[in-house]
Amino acid sequence: MGSEGPSAITVHVTGFKKFHGVSENPTETIVSNLRSYMQKNGLPKDLVLGSCTVLEAAGLGALDSLYKMLESSVSDPDAKNNGQIIWLHLGVNSGAMRFAIENQAVNEATFRCPDELGWKPQKVSIIESDGCILRARETYFPVNEMAKALSGMGYDVAPSDDAGRFVCNYVYYHSLRFAEQHGIKSLFVHVPLFLTICEETQMQFVASLLELLPSLN
Secondary structure, eight states: OGGGOOOOEEEEEEEEOOBTTBSSOHHHHHHHHHHHHHHHHOOOTTEEEEEEEEEOSSHHHHHHHHHHHHHHHHHOHHHHHHOOEEEEEEEEOTTOSSEEEEOEEESEEOOSSOOTTSOOOSSEESSGGGOOTTOEEEOSSOHHHHHHHHHHTTOOEEEESOOOSSHHHHHHHHHHHHHHHHTOEEEEEEEOOTTTSOHHHHHHHHHHHHHHHHHHO
């Protein structure tokens, strides 16, 4: 078995459109430009950049697109045969000063403001069958190790155990649950506004994160 060599890793990436209080969502720009950026700068060996999709900044509004993408990724025979599938979700924290790698999502939707479809749940279970709103699902990635490695590259980044209770946490919880059921991996990273960390640095950060994934898989 050891003579087969490393398997290819297919990474699918999502970001979000603008939402209340954030007129320009940096993750929409990053995800929209990521394929051309990586083609210009070179993809890591044994890594395939799959879909790059911008989701509606709404809890229920994002689910149809999210699940269609999740299901298509695991039903693709080429991706399954080649190796591991990873979902990388990017979201903005407009008050943040650094990047945050999210270790977990919790089964609670308590939106501080209505999402883009006007939904404002309070203390609602994201997945009712999962029970209590305190239930947490963790990523399989070593978040502390990742943050340390990226900090060593010069990025201002930290691990986080709190993805909020808004749309980012909502999508992450669904993704982690799906990942666990289908033997794939999911990760969520919060980024600041471009006013805090410029677009070029954020593009470099995501590229560095993609380069890091094969060594942690």
